[in-house]
Amino acid sequence: MRESTDVLVVGAGPAGSTAAMYAAEKGVSVTLIERRGEIGSPVRCGELVPSDEEIRGMFPSVEGIEGLFDMPRSLRVREIEGIGLNDPRGRRSLIDFTGYVTDRDRFDSHLASKAEEAGAELVTGCMFKRAAGGIAQTSAGEIAYKVLIGADGPWSRVAGSLGLPKNRSPYPAVTAQAEGDFDPYVEMFFGGIAPGAYGWIIPKDGRANVGVGFSPKFASGPVGGYFDAFAERHGFKLATKVSGKHVPSEGMASRVASEDGMIVGDAAGQVIPVNGGGIPLALIGGRACGEIAADRVLRGRPLSDYQAECERIFRKPLDVAAGNKRLADALAFRSDFSTALCMRLLGARRMGRMIRCGRLFP
Ligand SMILES: Cc1cc2nc3c(=O)[nH]c(=O)nc-3n(C[C@H](O)[C@H](O)[C@H](O)COP(=O)(O)OP(=O)(O)OC[C@H]3O[C@@H](n4cnc5c(N)ncnc54)[C@H](O)[C@@H]3O)c2cc1C
The missing domain is CATH 3.50.50.60 (FAD/NAD(P)-binding domain)
Structure with missing residues (x-):
């Protein structure tokens, strides 16, 4: 040096x-x-x-x-065509979203x-x-x-x-690669599976990046435990070690x-x-x-x-x-019931605006 x-x-x-x-x-x-x-x-x-x-x-x-x-x-491993938003009761709404996975x-x-x-x-x-x-x-x-x-x-x-x-107060989040064929949609899972944040499946070529993040104030155990429950629920066959970091x-x-x-x-x-x-x-x-x-x-x-x-x-x-996040913390992330209710009331269009840093109520 x-x-x-x-x-x-x-x-x-x-x-x-x-x-x-x-x-x-x-x-x-x-x-x-x-x-x-x-x-x-x-x-x-x-x-x-x-x-x-x-x-x-x-x-x-x-x-x-x-x-x-x-x-x-060569760094664009998979093109993405949309995001599936999954509430704790298993209801899924699909929103348009374009991007790629690397x-x-x-x-x-x-x-x-x-x-x-x-x-x-x-x-x-x-x-x-x-x-x-x-x-x-x-x-x-x-x-x-x-x-x-x-x-x-x-x-x-x-x-x-x-x-x-x-x-x-950065959030802990962990990820791993899972083997299998996945549709070209990012799937986000909300509720007790990832309290205050979400679990994800992000499709790649013959595998997917799968992970979980959470808000420490809503969680009751280490992030690895939430990841294990998420992986078990979806039956992931992991191809790599689970690795984590914090997210501002x-x-x-x-x-x-x-x-x-x-x-x-x-x-x-x-x-x-x-x-x-x-x-x-x-x-x-x-x-x-x-x-x-x-x-x-x-x-x-x-x-x-x-x-x-x-x-x-x-x-x-x-x-x-950040304002939308505080609103979600106060109203949605209290329980699976309130998460599902808020997601239903907001609907796919407003959820899409939220993901894109837009105002919920213009
Ligand atoms: C599990 C998880 C999933 C995520 N998924 C996405 C996603 O799908 N899409 C997205 O856009 N963002 C995602 N993010 C966020 C994204 O990864 C980060 O915002 C991005 O990496 C920020 O880049 P950076 O260069 O600021 O920091 P980093 O990528 O964290 O790079 C910081 C670098 O600094 C080095 N470093 C740290 N301390 C020192 C030191 N003292 N001396 C020398 N070097 C040091 C580290 O080793 C590291 O290489 C995710 C984050 C996590 C944790």
Whole structure:
């Protein structure tokens, strides 16, 4: 690892690799450090990526979506044609939704390679510990930086070092791959099987990504127990180990930029509170903070521009989604009965709006 760099990015998930690539493309030196030895592995994600149209609908202020989400065809493992919403009584409503399912390990590796091709130095097996006064301490030694980017996931250490807020109550979620043939619909299961969140079946090629997330305040045991019950109910034949992580659940942090650093992706709470989707936001936020970091090094651009850009793109949709989530917590997620009743009253059209960060009652 270099002894000094213009931009130090911590975490080679989608947010960090995207930030590193856009910063390096502008010609500044970039070091991207990742604590895992192998990028993207093990997979801890449902692997669903919404289509450009869906992303544009959710975040209408984003520009240049086509270039940002232009992935090789080989990373589109399965096209999705809709989402089945299953209530605790077994009633299913189908809503239109387009997107594709990827292999997250290959997806993340692809993004990290693009960052390297743009000129970023990638250091794997390197853990960020803390930073102060333009020097970061890592497991591979010290490195001096001009701008620090925290793309280090829901429990961001960088946020702490920069004096920025951390996620308060992320939800645990676990996932595995199940063998079998599945229809081209994402299935979401609500109720006691996944209290305060949902279980999912996301079809892939000859298998599916299956998983469960929950809200700790509604649950009465570890997430692994809920996953086992979900797997048993559906008779899944698992092809991989169950692996988990936490998902930010409250919307974007109030502050995402300090004097010499920024946080992005899960580290900044850039996740849709009603469904836990964060891949598109990681790419959108990653591009913004990568470009602004380089501009800061090259011509002194203030990092407060990143705060302004995040407010412009994310604040309203994520606040609406967080409000809908609080409403669901208060009214729907109390019991299977109330979940089924609320889903029935809302109907498929309003549920579809909810999933897309839209207002329930215009
Ligand atoms: C079970 C589950 C299912 C999900 N399903 C979906 C889905 O289907 N679609 C979707 O859009 N979103 C989904 N999400 C959310 C999505 O995975 C995240 O929003 C997305 O990964 C955020 O990207 P990121 O780069 O911000 O963070 P991450 O992908 O978490 O990357 C952070 C990286 O930082 C590294 N790191 C952490 N700390 C340090 C450190 N101290 N030093 C060095 N490196 C460090 C980590 O190893 C990791 O590689 C799911 C999440 C979970 C948990």
